[in-house]
Amino acid sequence: MGSLDQTPPSLLQDLKVTTLRSTAISPKEKKERRWVFxxxxxxxLNFDVETIxxxxxxxxxxxxxxVEKLSSGIESVLGLYDSQAGRLGVNPADGRLAIDCTAAGVVLCVAESELKLEELGDLEYPNPSFRQLVAEKKGNVVAELGETPLTTFQVTWFKCGGFALGIRNNHITFDGLSFRTFLSNIAAMAADRPLTSxxxxxxxxxxxxxxxxxxxxxxxLRSLPPDSTSTSLFSMLTPRLRYYLFHLAADTISDLKNKCQQETKKHNPTGFNCVTAHLWRCKVLSSDSSPEPGKDRIYTVAFAMDIRRRLNPPLPNEYAGNAVLSAYASASLFELEMAPLGxxxxxxxxxxxxxxDAYIRSTVDWGETNIxxxxxxxxxxxxxxxxLDDIEYPWGRPIYSCPVADPERDIVxxxxxxxxxxxxxxLVPLKDDCVEKFKHLFYTYLEK
Incomplete structure (x- = not known):
């Protein structure tokens, strides 16, 4: 029921990437300079997300x-996303962090690897070296642009003719849904098709x-000291972890849903809820290192939720910002260990x-009075x-699209x-001494 891919012994550490050139791309159509609230x-969410x-x-x-089609698509779309070509700053009108729409642009790097694409091994496996396929937000081009750009693109060619598109983007600009729309619009413009939206x-x-x-x-939500210099979700470093890949097949998820359906009459269990509950249980039980942990100790799981349809009135699907909040669930250690998955x-x-809607408004207001x-x-x-795998580029759909796993971010x-x-x-981040226990729990609870 599901399978675990162990760390491949041939996991590459050096992708032998050389940067050939870097250029700045500014909006094709300039708009009046403004501040974006x-x-x-x-x-x-003021941190970078790296996607390959x-x-x-x-x-x-x-x-x-x-490269020409990609550059043209980016240049055209930046006219619609002028904030993406801007820079973070403090709006002098109200003293808030905001985006200054300077039209300074983004960075596009072109690179090549000495390897063939198939030599990278399992693309699904969380290989930290994939970060070499993403352009850094530094270097000569960035220096010429001034302040750090919000987004960089890197095209890396492999010896076989395949390539990778690496994107480093500040999460402050997009959530997952609006990022997908942004890429879909770039793909459409690059292919001379109408905009997606x-x-x-x-x-x-x-x-x-x-x-x-x-x-x-x-x-x-966790409050930080009033004098805190960063409000990023990942401003507090966690112990260095290693990501492990666990695959749950469709029939395994279906079995979990059927089992939970028998255990609860309140609702129809979703695949996401079943997988989340299973991972929550295994992560806590494999990580709790207290000598005698209290059975009544409470543990929470937090998971990102799209709030567009939950507001009254709803946000437009095309909302180009972060419309996500952390929903949460709590259970005691005893419940996580002994209770049915349902x-x-x-x-x-x-x-x-x-x-x-009321809870969302309260959360937003909490952020006005708390750091x-x-x-x-x-x-x-x-x-x-x-x-992301379904986007139709001029050169076809991707083989695979994934974030670069960061060993300093303890997030499944x-x-x-x-x-x-x-x-x-x-993709589960684990400390070395928790791996075998997590693996045992992962399978044991699947079979119960």
Whole structure:
């Protein structure tokens, strides 16, 4: 029921990448300089996300043609996303962190590897060396641009003719859904097709109320000291971890859903809720190192949720900002160890149902009067059904698209499988002394 891929003995450490050239790309159509308001949700997500997308050899399309089409697509789309070509700064009008739409642009690097794409091994495996396929936000081009760009692109060619598109993007600009729309629009422009959709840039739709009205307790948020210099989710470093890949096939997930359906009559369990509950249990039980942990000790799982449809009125689907919050569920150590999975799935379901319009407004207002970050004993982020692999570029759809696993971020990632079996790859960060216990729990609870 599911399988674990051990660390491949041939996992490459050096992808032998050489940068050939770097250029700055500014919007094709310039707009009047302005400041873009950032919501309290945006401000918490002030950190970079690195994404790698792999493509096969393109018959009849030269390297130069691919780079030219990509450059043209980026240049055209930046006219619609002028904030993406801007820089972070403090708006002098209100003293808030904001984006200064300077039209300074983004960076596009072209590189090549001495390897063939197939020599990279299993693309699904969380290989930290994939970071070599992403351009750094430093160097001569960045120096010429001035302040650090919000986004960099890197095309890396392999000896076989395949290539990787690496993107480093500040999460403060996009959530997963709006990032996908951004890439879809670049792909459309590069292929001379109509835009996928027009972005909605009105981030005041998620502004705090005046005065703020915090009407709920928010245990999923951790307050930082008033003099804290960073409000990023990952501003506090965690012990260095290693990511391991666990695959749950579609039939395994179906079995979990059927089992939970028999254990709860409250709702129809979803695949996401079942997988989240299973991982929450295994992560806590494998990580708790207390000599005699109290059975009544409470552990939480926090998971990112799209809030567009949960607001009244709803946010536009095209909202080009961060419309995600951390839902949470709690259970005692005893429940995580002994309770049927259905009970934990109920808790996850209740955590999602808690995210109402009133709760969202209270969370946003909490961020107006507090400096803080989302908090949970287990953090889960799902790219499972984001659909980055489905984007149609002029050179075809990707083989695979994935984030670069960061060993300093203790967050479980859910990703689709290359095999398209509708299963899920679970990338789980673990300390070395927790791996065998997690592996044992992962299988034992699947069989119960």
């Amino acid at each position: 950032l919501s309290n949700i945006d401000k918490v 997308t792999f493509f096969r050899n393109i018959a009849g399309l030269s390297r130069e043609a691919v 027009l972005p909605c840039h009105d981030r005041h739709l998620l502004a705090a109320r005046s005065p703020p009205q915090v009407t709920f307790e928010h245990p999923e 009970l934990l799935v109920d808790r996850v379901h209740e955590g999602a149902e808690r995210i109402t 803080g970050v989302p908090h949970g004993d287990v953090l889960i982020s799902s790219w499972w059904r984001l659909g 990632l859910l990703l689709p499988s290359i095999e398209s079996d509708k299963g899920v790859n679970c």
